[in-house]
Amino acid sequence: MKPYKTPAIPASEITPKTLFYARRKFMRNAGGAALTALLPQSLWAAGPFGDLKKSPYAVEEELTPRKAITSYNNFYEFGTGKEDPAANAGVLKTRPWTVSVEGEVNKPKVFDIDDILKMAPLEERIYRLRCVEAWSMVVPWLGFSLAELLKRAEPTGNAKYVEFVSLYDPAQMPGQKSAVLDWPYREGLRIDEAMHPLTLLTLGLYGDVLPNQNGAPVRIVMPWKYGFKSAKSIVGIRLLEKQPTTSWMKAGPNEYGFYANVNPDVDHPRWSQTKERRIGEFLKRKTLMFNGYADEVAPLYASMDLQKYF
Ligand SMILES: Nc1nc2c(c(=O)[nH]1)N[C@H]1C(S)=C(S)[C@@H](COP(=O)(O)O)O[C@H]1N2
Ligand SMILES: [Mo]
Secondary structure (H helix, E strand, O other): OOOOOOOOOOHHHOOHHHHHHHHHHHHHHOOOOOHHHHOOHHHHOOOOOOOOEEOOOOOOOOOOOHHHHOOOOOOHHHOOOOOHHHHHHHHOOOOOOEEEEEEOEOOOEEEEHHHHHOOOOOEEEEEEEEOOOOEEEEEEEEEEEHHHHHHHOOEOOOOOEEEEEEOOOOOOOHHHHOOOOOOOOEEEEEHHHHHOOOOEEEEEEOOEEOOHHHOOOOEEEOOOEOHHHOOOOEEEEEEEOOOOOOHHHHHOOOOOOOOOEOOOOOOEOOEOOOEEEEOOOOOOEEOOHHHHOHHHHHHHHOOOOOOOOO
C-alpha cells in the first residue's frame, strides 16, 4: 500500500458543501454542541435528496473530504490501484439496474433501483469506515437500514445467512479480466448482522447519489466490519441456510475471515490491526473494538471466540 497524501482541493471544488464543512468545523471549535441540528439542510443537501431523516447513528467526527472519499478507493472490478476506480468506473451504466432478493424467502422479488430509492426515508449516516489495510475514513453516507428491504421479501425460518452478489460485467469492469478475485464479488453476513439497524443499504454520500467508484447505484456499508464486507454495486441478495464462502475467503482463507469484525486484538497474518491511519491525518490512531460500535454490536458475538471467528 502506498502512503496516502490528501490531494489539494482546487478552487473549482470550493462549493457550498465545502463551505458547509468549514462552518461545521468552526462551530465545533466554538464549543457548539448538537451542531448538526443548527445547520441549514439546504447547504447540506445540495444533491437530489432534499429531505434527509436525521439518523441516531451518526458519529460526530470530522468528515473525510469528499475528494479523498471519491479518489482513494478499493473496487477491484476497476483495477487494484487506489486511483483505478476513480479513473475507470465512469463508464459503469447504473440504469437500468435491479437487485434481486431470493433464496430462503416467501416472496422473492426483483427490485428496480428507482423503487429502492423511494422505499424508505433516506438517512444521513456518518460512519467510520475501517479498511483491513489499516486506513480509515469518516463518510456521510445516505441510505436506510438493509432490514427495510429484506423484510419485504419475508425471509423464512431457514434464512440463517445473507449473500451479496456484485455486478459481473467484464465489458464494463476491466478488472474482471484478471483473476485477482473469483468474480463476481461475493460477500456475506449472518442474518442477525444483516438485520441489525446499523447495516446500511447505501445509495449516496455527501448529499448526492453514490459516485460510481464508491459502488453506485447501491451498496452495503457495515460500519463495525472491515471495509471489504461492504459490497459495492450489488445486483443480488440471496438468503441462505448455510454460511456462504466469500470472494475474499477464497482468495486468502487465513487472512480474510467470514466475520471480519474490526478487532485490534486479532492481527492480520501480515500486519498488525492495533492502529490505523485516518486518511488526511499524519499520526496513527488506535483502532477501536468493532470500529467503535461495540455498544451496539458486541451482543451479537457474546458467546463467540473472536480469535477463531475472525
Ligand atoms: N464489489 C466490490 N465491493 C467492494 C470492494 C471491491 O473490490 N469490489 N472493495 C471493498 C473494500 S476492501 C473497501 S475498503 C471498501 C471501500 O469503499 P470506498 O471505496 O467507498 O471507500 O469497498 C469494499 N467493497
Ligand atoms: Mo478494504
